Structures are given as C-alpha cells and as structure tokens.
Amino acid sequence: MRVPQIHGCDAFRVAMPRGRRPESILIRLAGADGAVGWGEVSVPAAPNGRSGGGRGGAGGRGPDDGPGRAWTDIEERMGPALIGLQLDRPEDASAAVDLGCRDAAAAIDTACWDLWCRGRGMPLAHALGGTRTSIVTGARLSPEPLLETVAGRVNRAVGAGHTRITLDVRPGWDIEPVRAIRQAFPALAIVADAGHAYTESPEHLAALEGLDAYGLVALERPFAAADLSAHARLQRRVGTAIAPDVGDLDTLDAALGEEAGRALHLRPERFGGLTAARGAHDLAFAAGWAVWCTGTGAFGIGQAAAVAVASLPGCTLPSDVSDPAGGPVFVTPPVRSTGGVVGVPLTQPGLGHEVDEARIERLATRRMRLSV
Structure with missing residues (x-):
C-alpha cells in the first residue's frame, strides 16, 4: 500500500x-x-x-x-x-x-x-480504534442566573433528544438550580461545571458535598486546575465522579496517580490533536474513568474529528459533538444531532465529510x- x-x-x-x-x-x-x-x-x-x-x-x-x-x-x-x-x-x-x-x-x-x-x-473512527456506530449527545447550557430561564433551556435540550446537560455552577448558585433540574428531569444526566470557582473552605465544601445528593454524573473543575490534591480529597468525600481540568497527558497521569477524580472531559484540541486525545482516552479508560468528548470549531471539521474520538470504547457518557443547527454549513453532511444521536461516518474515508x-x-x- x-x-x-x-x-x-x-x-x-x-x-x-x-x-x-x-x-x-x-x-x-x-x-x-x-x-x-x-x-x-x-x-x-x-x-x-x-x-x-x-x-x-x-x-x-x-x-x-x-x-x-x-x-x-x-x-x-x-x-x-x-x-x-x-x-x-x-x-x-x-x-x-x-x-x-x-x-x-x-x-x-x-x-x-x-x-x-x-x-x-479508512474511516477515521476505525483508525483511532472506535467501536461505536453512533454517538449519544449532550448539550451545554450557557450561564444563566434565572431559574426559569434555566428550566426552559433544559427543556429545549431534552426535547431535542440530548440526554446529558452541563450546567455552570458557582458559589451561591449551585444546589438550587441543580435541585430544580433534577426534580423536573429525574432521569437526565447532569454535569455541574464549577469553573475552578471553589476552595476548600467549609462553606464551599458543604455546597460541593450537597450536590452529591442529586445524582450528578460528574462534578467538573471544582478547584484550581493545578491543585490535584484538593480534587483527590473531595473525591474521597463524595460519590459523584470528579472531573479535574486536564489538558495534557502528564497532568492526566498525575491525576490518575493521585486518584484526583473518576471522569475525564476530553477536548481533542486542548490535548493538541487526535494522537494525544486517543492516548488520554486509553489511560482514562484503563483506569475505569468515565469519559465524554467535546468538539470545538466553527466550520464542522473539529466537530467531525470529535465524533471519531467519541466513538472510542471508553467514551461512555453523552458527548458534545454536534454542530449547532442554523447558519451556513461548511461540511457535507453537516455534523448534526438527530433525536440526540450523531451517526459515525463509516462508509467514507477520513473524517467522512466533504x-x-x-x-x-x-x-x-x-x-x-x-x-x-
């Protein structure tokens, strides 16, 4: 060849x-x-x-x-x-x-x-080692201080078929919105993204432990990215999987060694491409961590690459891989979710899109x- x-x-x-x-x-x-x-x-x-x-x-x-x-x-x-x-x-x-x-x-x-x-x-998903034919999708909600607006956005995401939402939380805006979403959608997978906003103060720890009661699939980035020890201490106190902010293989290896979490939010561009992203998946999967993938980019190519990564066997949580509907289309077929599912292109080589x-x-x- x-x-x-x-x-x-x-x-x-x-x-x-x-x-x-x-x-x-x-x-x-x-x-x-x-x-x-x-x-x-x-x-x-x-x-x-x-x-x-x-x-x-x-x-x-x-x-x-x-x-x-x-x-x-x-x-x-x-x-x-x-x-x-x-x-x-x-x-x-x-x-x-x-x-x-x-x-x-x-x-x-x-x-x-x-x-x-x-x-x-060869399809890119197969070359990377992917095993899925379709990707179940999630959605990320933009920050919103009003409960009524949050509920409406969650309802629209669920109506579009997404089975996981990521909600931004911060001190003073955490348990209340999560409780409201959980009461309205008992079966919905919820990720709370804390955006490094918390410390190990008694008040902050009480709030983070309080979130544990609402069946989150992951609590993302609760502390400063470099403080893996704080993440490890919190992981020992809660049942929710902690997802530290990881963007390179060395940091992931350190997080695994310190048992600083049990979930990985995998963004291929943060790792510097597909080679390192596949390596991160393999490490996390071998350690028993849950993984979900997010694709970025405005022109569909980054999203198409993320679909291939999300097809890997360890990506067990719904992933953010679909290009938002509306606006111009730069790849054919568009990388779009239908009923909360994005198909993995397996009949065309490479990314599978023109x-x-x-x-x-x-x-x-x-x-x-x-x-x-």
Missing part, C-alpha cells in the same frame, strides 16, 4: 461575518496521490487583544497564545517541517507537531490523520500556501 507523502500545506485563518462564531484556523494537507486532509482549531483572542508571537511547546497555553501565535507556528515552523514528509503512520508527524503551540498542533495533527485515512480508504473549500477561501482573512 502506498505511503502518503505530504506535498502541500495550506492554512486559512477564518472568522465568521459579524462574529457569529469564533475564529478558526483551518489546515489542508495535500498528498502526492491527490488525497486531502483537513484540520481545524478555534483560536481564542490573545489577552488584551494582542496576537501572540512567543515561542513554546505544545504543552499548554501561555500568556501570548492566540490566533497570531498559532498562525506563526504553522507558517514558520510546522508547515515547512511537513512538506515532503512520508506518513507511514499519522503519528509520524509528531516531530513537526511538537514545533508549535497546542492550538496549531491540534489542527495539524487532525489533518495528518485525515490525510492518512483518506489515502488508505469540505466546502470555495466558501472557506472566500471567508479567509489570511492564507498561507506551502508546496514541494
């Missing part, structure tokens, strides 16, 4: 008109045999509106991260390192991926997997092209 060789790397920096969706960087890799692979990452604005330009590895976001930092890494380091590369395995791009920040790495790594799979006629390249090129505010 022919080994794919990368002959071209295009990058597009794209923002939706009127700011309806976050800005994304899209990567298109072209193989010598004509196969094309796509990757996407949504990129946050740098602090104080600056576009970062600092150096650093793929291990995490620093103070200079942002669209400019990711773009520079792709244009000056990662893209040139890919040209001419032979991909015996998708992981062969790891040396190039390590040259950039995690945002850039995620887009490049996903594009390498897609290119490799399309060249071999990308509207012409529309992306029209919307691009910046473009880079490298070739042999």
